[in-house]
Amino acid sequence: MWAIIVVVMVSSLIPFYWLINTSLKFGPGLSTADLWPRDPSFQNYVDVLNDGRFLTAVGNSVIVASVTTLLALLFGSSAAYALARLPLPRKAVMLTLVSAVTTFPVITIIAPIFEIWTQIGLYDTLIGLIIPKLTFSLPLAIFTLTSFFREIPSELEEAAAIDGCGPITTFVRVILPLATPGLAATAILVFISAWNEFLLAVALTSTPAAQTVPVAIAYFTGVNQFEIPLGTIAAASVIVTIPLLAVVLVFQRRIVAGLTSGAVKG
Template sequence: MTATALEPTTSSPTTAPPPAARRERSQPRALILVLAVVAMLVSLVPFYWLINTSLKTGGDLSSGSLYPADPSLRNYLDVLQDGDFLTALGNSAIVGVVTTALALSFASFAAYALARLKLPRKGLILGLVLSVTTFPVISIAAPMFKIWSDIGLYDTLPGLIIPKLTFALPMAIFVLTSFFREIPFELEESALIDGATPFGAFRRVILPLAVPGIATTAILVFISVWNEFLLAVTLTSTPGARTVPVAIAYFSGISEFDNPIGTISAASVLVTLPLVIVVLVFQKRIVAGLTAGAIKG
């Protein structure tokens, strides 16, 4: 055995980056963190001011104080005792749930065809579907008002569901198409080999695997329909058919001598808080739904 074989082999230790390099790398991270905190605070200021105003009563409403001098839940109690607001709340729930259910039903079939079937120019078809969302709502509000008045759908819940469904479908189709594309084709092929029909494979294999995407789409569509204002205010005229955003806009307080800003703020908090909770709970699914298929198509 040679002497050189007996010599221990030494590996060069990993060289740690110098302190100056570590500081240079940490500076962008610190800057990003600061910018994120500033953006979060700026986003929360309007919501905090809304809650602050909703807890004020009487002369305190005209003050610009950062916190209520005498916090009170009177505005919330007044809103919950207002029959028109509760009716509008129920209308929004009905329109939101029905529109979301219809959008998911139609969009699931359309998205399956665009994602799984061999269709020519699928990208063009999807682009045409998404082009519907580029139309300004204000450009069709007046014609829809005339058509709905002529056929008897004006100031009715079906008259709100149909146009809201038109604008909800493109987003639902786009999100579901991205989710369906990520499901392996082998699973569907196995079901077809085992004797399942194409619809049976869609119902028994694709839909169960796409449940997370369907849930994400339902949340996005429901929030969009719940917050829609322009069509709701154009196609309704009585409290019996108004949705929550329109009811808040017409809110005048409990009596004609009250400053309605307190009750408007309380109503806005009651309407917004459930949506905020849903977004916070399902934020990862919502982000995944918006970014699904962004890298691989």
Template sequence: MSTAASTRRTRSPWRRAGTGLGLVLLTVYSLAPFYWMVVSSLRGENDILSNAPLPAAPTLANYADVFGGNARFLLALRNSLVIASVTTLVALLLSVTAAYALARLRFRGKPVVLGAVLAAAMFPGVSLVTPMFKLFSDWGLIDTYPSLIVPNLSFALPLAVWVLTSFFLDLPWGLEEAAQIDGCSRPQAFRRVILPLAAPAIFTTTILVFITVWNEFLVASSMSLTSDASPVTVAIARLAGSSQFQQPFGQQMAAGVVVCVPLVLVVLVFQRRIIAGLTAGAVKG
């Protein structure tokens, strides 16, 4: 016993060092693209293709070009905010009630419904672009918010339903029954007992759905032919240089930083709540 214990004590520092080294490498690997995007956004036209780790002469000219001389980018930011906010709100309203029903009610075919929800979340979006474009084109909704919100909702809703259902299945339903014994109806017990308990999972789902919709490009590039309803992902891809043969790498990097920074800040500020929501249903209590 003592030999085994001493062996564990001897190996534990090396294990901790290996774990720390792995975390450092994973962090560097994950943040390297974002770091290079920030550095490239600070380069001028003369050294935009340089491989130096730092810009020779840092400049904010790319950011000035994006905000000052490109009104379409500001419009795209507004479009993305509207599309992502509306899609997230509708997805939450529908997914919370659907997840509660799937977790609490007993009916035939429940495993089939859950399997269909998971299958819908994994269905390749590229196979749906052509029929959706034909459908919204017949309705005259191309270049409008509905043509972007509805497809995003079809992708975001299965994700939200699946995450919340997994959480609701592990809730202590005795609290809801106790509330009903005390005189609450099922809707009142759901509002006063279940929703507060599910707040961490709902908050996490909100962040996940918002980020998913904010970063969506495939459907947006097909449904928005002009800048009227184009989100930022499409606006960045359509940024044009001063000439036909010039690619505005600096402006694209600056626009990418502007788009990514709010999401990074949200995740950093609320990382504990996000982790709590992802792990809240892992242990029954």
């Protein structure tokens, strides 16, 4: 088992190590395949951090991913609580339909969204990115939180009702505090998904004012049209990846708890 774990870890970390390796190479060193740069340089990082367009893209990504996550938690927790607790008919069918949204390829809806956004003035805006990203983030939030809410004992709601709490008060003051691990796991997963999303971001934006990090990195240019700026692309990728890795490592237990809730009965 440990041998398998080591193989999986090494195979997963090699691409990230090579990304760091490439980011430390500059000039002629980029054409070498050394396992470690002969003359490590942080010039690529300096160039990236001095690029105003990249910093603007980072700010756009933070806004889009944060707002998408907050809205997904707000609407997703309410819908998940209703599907998990309220006596609604056909709850299994509704949950299946919600999950089915994630099976639709994003490419199939880009053309109509582009046309609609252009007509109503949402093209190349942050709001125009948040709405479609939220559409694909909500099913993930609802599905994850529904499983978590089912694990909370119903006796707590009955006790709250005896004390005079209404459904909304019970949900806000009793259920949500107990669902903190599930909310944290869902928030992290939704944030990472919205942060890394590329297809919607590149199709629904055209200027640096609304472009997010993945699009900004894709549009990096070299000194001339025949040069691929591998060093700056690698440095930018490292800069935007390390914070996500840190968040996942810090909250990994909450992520596992949120994803495995409802998997075991008793």
